[in-house]
Amino acid sequence: MSDSRVDAAGLGDLPCYAHIAGRIAGTGLTCRGGFIPVSSDGLHNLLPGGVAAVVLVGDLGGRFWPKFAAERRDEADPLDNWSRRVLNAAARDLDALAIFPFDGPPHWPFQQWAMRAEGLQRSPIGPLIHPEVGLWHGYRGALLFDREIDLPAPGPAPCPCDRCDAKPCLTACPVGAFADGDFEVAACLAHVTAPDGAPCMSGGCLARRACPVGTRHTYAADYQAFLADGFVRAFAE
Ligand code: B12
Ligand code: SF4
Ligand code: SF4
Incomplete structure (x- = not known):
């Protein structure tokens, strides 16, 4: 990759994590820590000089x-396409390569990477839980660098689920989609596409909403509806 792109962006030879975070903040997204990959991650061949550091990008x-709402286009998969546009542009500025959670299958193991990057743990209903925003966060991409980056120390972050005896997330689903300790996609789909499923479709997954952590970070109603619509469409295709 050309050093001129780094110089043109005024970054010097080694973009530091704070500078990367600043560039990403301009997209509306957030840097979510990073990790140094090992050969079993299968990333090294993606850059000619190998991959020395990975920075995760997501949302809180x-x-x-x-x-996104202001910049989205009238197209299929608008969020994925917007993510590609803004993160590919940022990657060009930072002399990095962007890869995405929606690439595949096979999918890149973003949740496993996030556990390494921020020390998060999985909630009993699947999504990783964040000590501040709870279940209200996700990942939009990863930036691969062929050089070392001063990555923040990864934690471990405290896991709110360890202190949550009631675990309301496990019992809030009207059709018991988490009753067997796994996510019963068919049961969820049947419910959300029936009239009784309107609250899940318009306000978001009731199991996720039952979690007492990070409630002030609950997604806006139009984002909840967008996610629910995307979930249904993914299985209708
Ligand atoms: C395929 C997929 C799904 C599928 C199937 C999931 C499954 N059980 O296999 C479906 C469509 C059902 C799904 C649904 C949802 N998903 Co999903 N999904 C993915 C995707 C694209 C790939 C997962 C994968 O196979 N990874 C490859 C393996 C090797 O990596 P891994 O890290 O070990 O992945 C494991 C976990 O993702 C786990 N898993 C994922 N969902 C669940 C749910 C439960 C209950 C359990 C036990 C495990 C589990 O299964 C994977 C295989 O072991 C990831 C993005 C990504 N690239 O990781 C998002 C991802 C995991 N999903 C995400 C989310 C938020 C959801 C939803 C909650 C809703 C939504 N879109 O708003 C729903 C509802 C599911 C739920 N309540 O947990 C987020 C999680 C963010 C976080 N905070 O951790 C991710 C990371 C996408 C993102 N862009 O941020 N998802
Ligand atoms: S309700 Fe409790 S167990 Fe469930 S995700 Fe929230 S903190 Fe974790
Ligand atoms: S969206 Fe509704 S039906 Fe699906 S898992 Fe969440 S609460 Fe259950």
């Missing part, structure tokens, strides 16, 4: 939503 509490 749906903060990116207004920026």
Whole structure:
């Protein structure tokens, strides 16, 4: 990759994590830590000089939503396409390569990477839980660098589920989609596409909403409806 892109962006030879985070903040997204890959991650061949550092990019509490809503295009998969546009542009500026959670299958193991990057753990209903925003966060891409980056120390972050005896997330689903300790996609789909499923479709997954952590970061109603619609469409195709 050309050093001129780094110089043109005024970054010097080694973009530091704070500088990367600043560039990403301009997209509306957030840097979510990073990790140094090992050969079993299968990333090294993606850059001619190998991959020395990975920075995860995502969202906390749906903060990116207004920026996306203003910039979205009338197209299939608008969020994935917007993510590609803004992160490919950032990657060019930072002399990096962007890869995405929606690439595949096979999918890149973003949740496993996030556990390494931020020390998060999985909630009993699947999504990783964040100590501040709870279940209201996600990942939009990863930036691969062929050089070392001063990555933040990964934690471990405290896991709110360890202190949550009631675990309301496991019992809030009207059709018991998490009753067997796994996510019963068919049961969920049947419910959300029936009239009784309107609250899940318009306000978001009731199991996710039952979690007492990070409630002030709950996604806006139009983002919840967008996610529910995307989930249904993914299985209708
Ligand atoms: C395929 C997929 C799904 C499928 C199937 C999931 C499954 N059980 O296999 C379906 C469509 C059902 C799904 C649904 C949802 N998903 Co999903 N999904 C993915 C995707 C694209 C690939 C997962 C994968 O196979 N990874 C490859 C393996 C090797 O990596 P891994 O890290 O070990 O992945 C494992 C986990 O993702 C786990 N898993 C995922 N969902 C669930 C749910 C439960 C209950 C359990 C036990 C495990 C589990 O299964 C994977 C295989 O072991 C990831 C993005 C990504 N690239 O990781 C998003 C991802 C995991 N999904 C995400 C989310 C938020 C959801 C939803 C909650 C809703 C939504 N879109 O708003 C729903 C509802 C599911 C739920 N309540 O948990 C987020 C999780 C963010 C976070 N906070 O951790 C991700 C990371 C996408 C993102 N862009 O941020 N998902
Ligand atoms: S309700 Fe409790 S167990 Fe469930 S995700 Fe929230 S903190 Fe974790
Ligand atoms: S969206 Fe509704 S039906 Fe599906 S898992 Fe969540 S609460 Fe259950």
